[in-house]
Amino acid sequence: xxxxxxxxxxxxxxxxxxxxxxxxxxxxxxxxxxxxxxxxxxxxxxxxxxxxxxxxxxxxxxxxxxxxxxxxxxxxxxxxxxxxxxxxxxxxxxxxxxxxxxxxxxxxxxxxxxxxxxxxxxxxxxxxxxxxxxxxxxxxxxxxxxxxxxxxxxxxxxxxxxxxxxxxxxxxxxxxxxxxxxxxxxxxxxxxxxxxxxxxxxxxxxxxxxxxxxxxxxxxxxxxxxxxxxxxxxxxxxxxxxxxxxxxxxxxxxxxxxxxxxxxxxxxxxxxxxxxxxxxxxxxxxxxxxxxxxxxxxxxxxxxxxxxxxxxxxxxxxxxxxxxxxxxxxxxxxxxxxxxxxxxxxxxxxxxxxxxxxxxxxxxxxxxxxxxxxxxxxxxxxxxxxxxxxxxxxxxxxxxxxxxxxxx
Amino acid sequence: xxxxxxxxxxxxxxxxxxxxxxxxxxxxxxxxxxxxxxxxxxxxxxxxxxxxxxxxxxxxxxxxxxxxxxxxxxxxxxxx
Numbered sequence: 471x472x473x474x475x476x477x478x479x480x481x482x483x484x485x486x487x488x489x490x491x492x493x494x495x496x497x498x499x500x501x502x503x504x505x506x507x508x509x510x511x512x513x514x515x516x517x518x519x520x521x522x523x524x525x526x527x528x529x530x531x532x533x534x535x536x537x538x539x540x541x542x543x544x545x546x547x548x549x550x551x552x553x554x555x556x557x558x559x560x561x562x563x564x565x566x567x568x569x570x571x572x573x574x575x576x577x578x579x580x581x582x583x584x585x586x587x588x589x590x591x592x593x594x595x596x597x598x599x600x601x602x603x604x605x606x607x608x609x610x611x612x613x614x615x616x617x618x619x620x621x622x623x624x625x626x627x628x629x630x631x632x633x634x635x636x637x638x639x640x641x642x643x644x645x646x647x648x649x650x651x652x653x654x655x656x657x658x659x660x661x662x663x664x665x666x667x668x669x670x671x672x673x674x675x676x677x678x679x680x681x682x683x684x685x686x687x688x689x690x691x692x693x694x695x696x697x698x699x700x701x702x703x704x705x706x707x708x709x710x711x712x713x714x715x716x717x718x719x720x721x722x723x724x725x726x727x728x729x730x731x732x733x734x735x736x737x738x739x740x741x742x743x744x745x746x747x748x749x750x751x752x753x754x755x756x757x758x759x760x761x762x763x764x765x766x767x768x769x770x771x772x773x774x775x776x777x778x779x780x781x782x783x784x785x786x787x788x789x790x791x792x793x794x795x796x797x798x799x800x801x802x803x804x805x806x807x808x809x810x811x812x813x814x815x816x817x818x819x820x821x822x823x824x825x826x827x828x829x830x831x832x833x834x835x836x837x838x839x840x841x842x843x844x845x846x847x848x849x850x851x852x853x854x855x856x857x858x859x860x861x862x863x864x865x866x867x868x869x870x871x872x873x874x875x876x877x878x
Numbered sequence: 879x880x881x882x883x884x885x886x887x888x889x890x891x892x893x894x895x896x897x898x899x900x901x902x903x904x905x906x907x908x909x910x911x912x913x914x915x916x917x918x919x920x921x922x923x924x925x926x927x928x929x930x931x932x933x934x935x936x937x938x939x940x941x942x943x944x945x946x947x948x949x950x951x952x953x954x955x956x957x958x
Contacts, residue, residue, distance in 0.1 A: 539919075
């Protein structure tokens with residue numbers, strides 16, 4: 471347990487449920503699905519023809535010439551970070567740029583740029599490849615663009631740990647502030663890979679739902695009839711701030727980031743450990759780091775992606791590390807799986823659940839898997855007096871991250 | 879054979895597309911970097927688009943001599 475307190479003073483997001491945090495949160499509480507049919511011509515030949523695509527296109531927010539020099543993942547990151555920054559009120563606070571860091575990742579990076587520019591290379595030759603290609607495809611691009619926009623000079627860190635990226639970037643932000651390397655960290659992640667190649671790759675792994683005729687029902691964590699995850703795109707950003715720094719400027723505080731746990735499985739490159747051993751260690755580590763016990767955790771925003779194996783392993787893990795009392799939800803039932811950005815969006819949902827005392831629902835949980843023996847906020851948002859909550863994220867490669875947020 | 883005016887307005891279209899330059903600001907005496915704020919990467923895009931539009935080849939070692947819009951117009955006029 472650290473003596474340095476870290477709080478969350480700003481939130482930003484652009485997601486399949488809304489172009490900002492408020493609209494995303496409203497959609498979650500209303501139990502809306504962001505999953506829609508893919509109407510692009512290329513989708514016709516794919517086994518998976520559904521995805522959760524952005525509610526508001528970046529071109530509606532970012533000026534055209536600026537946007538054409540950015541990968542979609544970078545544009546989304548910038549939109550989320552700018553909202554979070556404005557929300558924090560730090561812009562006019564006189565913050566020393568050398569005390570402002572960025573910890574921001576992406577699971578896959580500028581894949582759409584890579585693929586589009588490769589098409590140009592094949593069709594028109596090397597001279598036609600855009601001079602903006604490299605800064606668009608590099609995986610540190612989203613973090614770097616945020617740092618550039620906000621003038622951050624305490625280092626720009628770019629995390630990459632697949633579907634645990636967002637949560638791990640938040641955990642790194644916590645470490646940076648605790649270690650005294652920054653007073654404020656813009657943390658989060660972005661993902662934009664709604665493109666036939668990543669879709670085909672995940673589909674070939676048989677990891678995705680093929681419920682093409684019922685897009686809104688395709689993402690159904692813990693339901694008996696779940697058949698894989700639904701790909702989503704989006705970005706989320708959190709402003710993490712040293713608590714005394716936030717207090718000194720009278721900042722509005724959403725929640726405290728009380729602890730984090732990071733482990734790796736050493737089990738398989740993509741298969742989750744069915745016993746969730748690495749997940750259990752991460753959850754226990756986070757709870758201990760927060761100075762709490764399992765009994766203190768009232769709510770878990772689970773990783774639960776709607777895959778047959780992963781969803782149930784996590785249930786075992788939560789029971790072993792937290793207990794049988796917390797109320798669970800998987801907001802992926804509505805947002806789809808934002809891959810690298812999932813941990814950022816779900817941290818935001820966890821924080822707002824604490825703030826408002828409402829757990830967003832898990833939609834489509836019509837016939838719970840008989841092994842699901844924990845309480846889930848199924849179908850409808852549920853009021854609950856939550857003092858402390860956990861957000862789990864697990865990623866290909868065997869990355870496990872648990873974050874603990876407590877009420878401000 | 880395009881006239882100087884036609885080449886200038888063609889360049890203005892390209893500059894608007896790749897660098898967001900207002901076409902009304904494009905004139906022969908304007909410097910790409912100093913007046914129109916075209917950075918080096920955008921200049922590469924302008925050159926490639928101009929090659930396509932006017933059917934010319936603009937070698938890299940020639941690009942550094944194209945300081946103003948007029949320089950580019952003259953090069954395109956002489957070589958297309």
